[in-house]
Amino acid sequence: MSIDPKRLRKAYEQLKADAEAGGYHLNPDESWTLGLIEGILTNEDRYGYGSCPCRLATGEKMEDLDIICPCDYRDPDLNDWGACYCALYVSSEVLAGKRPLQSVVERRPTTREKAADRPLPASGIRLWRCKVCGYLCAREHAPDVCPICKAKQDRFEAFVLPPDALPGP
Numbered sequence: 001m002s003i004d005p006k007r008l009r010k011a012y013e014q015l016k017a018d019a020e021a022g023g024y025h026l027n028p029d030e031s032w033t034l035g036l037i038e039g040i041l042t043n044e045d046r047y048g049y050g051s052c053p054c055r056l057a058t059g060e061k062m063e064d065l066d067i068i069c070p071c072d073y074r075d076p077d078l079n080d081w082g083a084c085y086c087a088l089y090v091s092s093e094v095l096a097g098k099r100p101l102q103s104v105v106e107r108r109p110t111t112r113e114k115a116a117d118r119p120l121p122a123s124g125i126r127l128w129r130c131k132v133c134g135y136l137c138a139r140e141h142a143p144d145v146c147p148i149c150k151a152k153q154d155r156f157e158a159f160v161l162p163p164d165a166l167p168g169p
């Protein structure tokens with residue numbers, strides 16, 4: 001199933017604008033980048049969510065939440081390797097040609113603990129944390145969309161900051 005070229009171009013322009021607005025960069029190799037975006041759109045049509053084009057999805061959204069693009073591993077991979085696992089996103093250094101693109105070692109754990117299974121500390125300051133970019137907010141509910149990386153609400157996890165983590169008066 002191939003993706004309509006107009007839809008693909010629109011998705012590319014939108015992703016590029018969102019990335020730059022959030023301080024991220026798409027791979028400047030346009031044909032590589034378009035190929036990856038085509039894979040994400042194909043997964044969106046197949047599963048109902050845009051899972052990573054370089055990883056095998058289960059078809060169960062809750063199982064695959066961590067690999068919906070942008071995945072939970074993008075930012076640490078950008079820090080450590082200068083690119084995400086698929087090289088859809090690259091760091092400023094790679095973009096500027098100061099660091100070569102290299103293969104990225106998969107950091108997705110083979111067995112994952114579900115956030116819902118993890119008990120939260122009984123006391124502390126309750127926050128919401130975006131699992132994609134680490135944005136924190138102290139609200140009753142997580143925002144619909146992360147203002148930094150545009151990840152949807154289901155990519156947020158409850159997070160409790162221990163009272164002793166705050167600086168004293």
Ligand code: SF4
Nearest residue numbers: 052069071084085086
């Ligand atoms: S950000 Fe993550 S999900 Fe998106 S293309 Fe890169 S590795 Fe795949």
